[in-house]
Amino acid sequence: MNKKSIYIAYTGGTIGMKPSKHGYVPQPGFMSSYLSSLPELQRPEIPHFTVHEYPDLIDSANMTPDHWQQIADDIKKHYNHYDAFIILHGTDTMAYTASALSFMFENLTKPVIITGSQIPISGLRSDGLSNLLNSLYLAANYPISEVTLFFNNKLLRGNRSTKSHADGFDAFSSPNYPALIEAGITISVNHSALDLVPRGEFKLRHITPQPIGIVMLYPGISPDVIRNVLQQPVNGLILLTFGIGNAPSTPEILSLLQQAYDDNIIVLNLTQCYAGKVNMESYATGNALANVGVISGYDMTVETALAKLHYLLSQDLEIHAVRHYLRQNLRGELTL
Secondary structure (H helix, E strand, O other): OOOOEEEEOOOOOOOHHEOOOOOOOOOOOHHHHHHOOOOHHHHOOOOEEEEEEOOOOOHHHOOOHHHHHHHHHHHHHHHHOOOEEEEOOOOOOHHHHHHHHHHHHOOOOEEEEEEOOOOOOOOOOOOHHHHHHHHHHHHHHHHOOOEEEEEOEEEEEHHEEEEEOOOOOOOOOOOOOOOOOOOOOOOOEEEHHHHOOOOOOOOOOOOOOOOOOEEEEOOOOOHHHHHHOOOOOOOOEEEEOOOOOOOOOHHHHHHHHHHHHHHOOEEEEEEEEOOOOOOOOOOHHHHHHOOOEEOOOOOOOOHHHHHHHHHHOOOOOOHHHHHHOOOOOOOOOOOO
């Protein structure tokens, strides 16, 4: 049987870092040479793989939409030459990149798995080798044609994932959607969660940087906080609201949000809660937001909402179309 061929894009991140007097830093050239020396990666069960180390390694705290485009372009360039793709990435913004790529890759027909580690792969007790080995094995033997995130024995839908633990190995979770695969003694595939079906030819959609604000509401928030954000050159505002989408219904705040709607600024309502979804019809305070043009984000993560706004605002769409598609489930990112 022919072995699968996997393309590994090493973008940077903790997994390939080395200690320095200033803390962990990316080490050019280290990752490729280290992986080639590991006997675990020479086992017959492991697929063929090629490692492409990016010339300028990125600490993921410095990740930008331009980097998302760079990664997407790289995958597109090699798309027809490999069976699957693994992206080694820093954990801080891994869920943002996974979400962005899920929108950029339309009608994906091959696995794209993003992974990394909390401890560098060369370090004692590193989780990096396990994450990489499992990603390679799953990409070759359990191919799921969507952008996913593998961490600590779980394969999650990329645009449903969020970093939920700062320093634990179980760093990522999917609060509103089940894991696609759990890798224990046996590999358990959740077939009922695999609901994405390509409906045409694979296409790469581009993303450009967009000015988007995020405001977390809190008791006693001054309208000036929202006003100051909206006075900036923003195309979108994500409001992190209470519970199922509630916010202070003061006339001044509602007036600001109505003005934002009139100025063609998208305002998206997400819950501050770890899990659950926005329902602005349940309470008068939520309904007041809907009446001034605020859009429900349903159960999207913040990472996905930000990426989806970037994606839609980067396309040649009228503002009413952007509002329409925000409410639609485009890549399995929300539950209606």
